[in-house]
Amino acid sequence: MELRHLRYFVAVAEERHFGRAAQRLHMAQPPLSQQIRQLEAELGLTLLTRTTRRVDLTPAGAAYLERAREILGAVDAAAHEAASIASGRRGRLLIGCVGSATYSLLPALARTLRAELPEVEFGFRGEMLSPDQAAALADGTLDLGLLRPLPDSSGLSITHLRQENLLVAMPKDHRFAARRRVRIPELDGEGLVIHAGSGRSAMNAMIQHLFEEAGISTRIAHEVAETSTLVTFVAAGLGVAIVPEPTAALAVPGVVYVPLAGTPGVELVAATRAGDESPLLTRALAILASLSAD
Incomplete structure (x- = not known):
């Protein structure tokens, strides 16, 4: 039969x-x-x-x-x-985001993905540090990561999304709050609120490098795990923080954002497992690239 x-x-x-x-x-x-x-x-x-x-x-x-x-x-x-x-119109996709992307890119990304791929089940994890995302991609916990470039990207396929300027988040009564811009040497002696170090945060390593290049030492007041906590600590007057420009989407009362001059900014990339040519991932990356350009 x-x-x-x-x-x-x-x-x-x-x-x-x-x-x-x-x-x-x-x-x-x-x-x-x-x-x-x-x-x-x-x-x-x-x-x-x-x-x-x-x-x-x-x-x-x-x-x-x-x-x-x-x-x-x-x-x-x-x-x-x-x-x-x-064809990439059905399946399941788990996406992780660093802090600034969580507040600036994730809302629009989630809405667009659900509108254009209604049969796909999406899961999102915000406020994930870049090394944590790389580990989650390696063990299959994540399918797509929005993160900062890492020294070791072996096993990952990297797609550039955008270059983000850096800002200094400071309490509204800080002496530099009315400035049009601030330079790294002017932050000498300032207490920094910074993401956790010891290889756990790409932003921490980059900020330490900027201070070393300027010939000044970092004075870390507080180490935190999440960007929202970092900005809240700044609002409380516990220090200043160097953050990617999209973090300003966190309009926390009592915080002023001033551009940090003389730095190239920080790159935001999309990372997937090397060799993963899923049609669903291809569709999601195309949507992500369009949103990042906007």
């Missing part, structure tokens, strides 16, 4: 006429009649009663019609599901 036998039988059962069923199937009537007889012979059942004017279902034929429709429906659904997955 083949699927075509089921399709032939359903057509005849629904049309109640071999001639109309043959026209519907775009085939001649004699081969259709022969295929139905073969099906009945294989089952050892009479599915149809034939007269010169019409065809009727036997009780066994009525039961078989119901199951045949279910089988053909399941086969068609399986083909649709496979095609959706192969």
Whole structure:
């Protein structure tokens, strides 16, 4: 028995006429009649009663019609599901974001992905430090990461998204709060609120490097894990912080953002597992690139 036998039988059962069923199937009537007889012979059942004017279902034929429709429906659904997955319109995608991307990019990304790929199940993890995202990509906990470049990107495929200027977040009553810009040497002696170090934060390493290049030492007042906590500590007057420009989307009362001059800024990249050529990932990266450009 083949699927075509089921399709032939359903057509005849629904049309109640071999001639109309043959026209519907775009085939001649004699081969259709022969295929139905073969099906009945294989089952050892009479599915149809034939007269010169019409065809009727036997009780066994009525039961078989119901199951045949279910089988053909399941086969068609399986083909649709496979095609959706192969084209990147269906599946599951887990996305991680560093702090500034969580507040500036994640909301628009989530809305756009859900609108353009409604059959895809998305999961998001915000406020993830870059090394944590790299580890999660490696063990399969994440499929896509929005992070800062890392010294070791082995095993990852990296796509540049945008270059973000740096700002100094400071309490609104800070002596530099009314300035148009601030330079690194002017922060000598300032207590810094900074993301956790010891290799846990790409931003921490970059800020330490900027201070070393300027010939001044960092005075770390507080180390935190999340960008929202960092900005809240600044609002509380516990220090100043160097942050990517999109962090200003966190409009925390009592915090002023002043551009940091003389620095190249910091890169935001998308990272996936090397060799992962999932059509869904390709679609998501295209959407992400468009949003980043905007």
